[in-house]
Amino acid sequence: xxxxxxxxxxAISVIHFDAIEKNSNAKLVSVxxxxxxxxxxxxxxxxxxxxIDYNEMLSSEDLDVVHxxxxxxxxxxxxxxxxxxxxxxxxxxxxxxxxDEAEEINKALEASTAKLAVSFQNRYxxxxxxxxxxxxxxxxxxxxxxxxxxxxxxxxxxxxAASDWRGKTTTEGGSLIINxxxxxxxxxxxxxxELVKVDGSHxxxxxxxxxxxxxxxxxxxxxxxxxxxxxxxxxxxxxNSPVEMELHFENGLLKYMLGKLFLVDQEGDLxxxxxxxxxxxxxxxxxxxxxxxxxxxxxxxxTVGGAYISLTDSIKSIDILGQLKKxx
Numbered sequence: 001x002x003x004x005x006x007x008x009x010x011a012i013s014v015i016h017f018d019a020i021e022k023n024s025n026a027k028l029v030s031v032x033x034x035x036x037x038x039x040x041x042x043x044x045x046x047x048x049x050x051x052i053d054y055n056e057m058l059s060s061e062d063l064d065v066v067h068x069x070x071x072x073x074x075x076x077x078x079x080x081x082x083x084x085x086x087x088x089x090x091x092x093x094x095x096x097x098x099x100d101e102a103e104e105i106n107k108a109l110e111a112s113t114a115k116l117a118v119s120f121q122n123r124y125x126x127x128x129x130x131x132x133x134x135x136x137x138x139x140x141x142x143x144x145x146x147x148x149x150x151x152x153x154x155x156x157x158x159x160x161a162a163s164d165w166r167g168k169t170t171t172e173g174g175s176l177i178i179n180x181x182x183x184x185x186x187x188x189x190x191x192x193x194e195l196v197k198v199d200g201s202h203x204x205x206x207x208x209x210x211x212x213x214x215x216x217x218x219x220x221x222x223x224x225x226x227x228x229x230x231x232x233x234x235x236x237x238x239x240n241s242p243v244e245m246e247l248h249f250e251n252g253l254l255k256y257m258l259g260k261l262f263l264v265d266q267e268g269d270l271x272x273x274x275x276x277x278x279x280x281x282x283x284x285x286x287x288x289x290x291x292x293x294x295x296x297x298x299x300x301x302x303t304v305g306g307a308y309i310s311l312t313d314s315i316k317s318i319d320i321l322g323q324l325k326k327x328x
Contacts, residue, residue: 002026002299005063007054007078008070009033009042012092016067017046019292026299032057054078063087065299072178073171076101083112088302090117090295093182095314097173099322102315109311117298118314122183123190124290124297127261130274131247131254135191141250143227146192148184149244150176150233156210167211175213177202177321181233184243186317188221191247192229195316197222201325206236217324 043050051057165171200219221229245256262270
């Protein structure tokens with residue numbers, strides 16, 4: 001039985017708790033949060049030990065794995081501490097805020113016997129799996145182009161102004177590009193393959209009074225296989241529209257929209273070929289529905305072996321973001 005701990009009991013943690021509870025080989029033994037009321041509520045709900053100080057939890061509990069679900073700027077130090085104690089770690093995205101932090105964590109990994117996984121759970125969505133199969137198997141010929149669109153809403157008063165870490169370069173590391181859009185950017189690079197060129201920019205279009213990071217971004221990609229890619233995203237739309245993607249192949253087109261994947265024929269008619277799981281009552285629709293798959297894959301990887309989303313794989317998106325230009 002795996003002994004599991006969770007650091008950070010905020011909004012995203014609920015989907016981690018749900019996955020841990022559903023795994024018959026895992027037991028939640030401890031949680032950590034700096035807010036006393038949140039900590040008590042969580043320990044009462046899950047009947048586990050509670051800590052204010054994550055260092056104390058990591059040193060006191062004989063954990064097999066810890067989930068890091070805290071604000072971005074805290075990830076690095078928590079991951080390094082756990083790895084130093086040879087505790088396996090699964091971190092919420094972004095695993096780090098920049099490539100310098102990634103290098104520090106990589107050194108800690110090299111000195112540890114533990115593994116580190118990152119929650120890019122949307123790669124496990126049924127639609128993503130099918131898109132990857134079309135790319136790998138050349139079902140419609142070679143991939144020629146790929147694009148992704150994220151047009152969401154983050155009300156500044158209730159989202160940015162209500163938080164002491166969001167919207168700040170020093171604590172969030174970005175806003176749209178590193179928080180909301182990073183999942184779609186990750187899928188574009190994961191499906192497109194090795195990159196040879198990235199050019200793009202990020203800016204504040206609507207929330208100048210609330211953030212110093214970004215609410216809008218556009219990116220152009222060129223891949224080694226010759227394919228071209230585009231991304232556009234914003235947090236300044238009127239609602240959280242479903243993410244859209246398109247994969248253009250030599251002999252056909254795939255469209256992802258409304259949580260469904262469609263094959264487009266020569267007449268422009270759409271045939272549904274896959275749809276994403278619905279997350280039910282756990283979490284929010286735009287988180288995707290595959291956290292449980294990502295967590296289970298990682299648990300299996302450090303117990304009996306297998307693939308998982310590693311630091312090396314996950315920081316490709318962080319590297320892309322670091323190449324974007326900030327514009328006024």
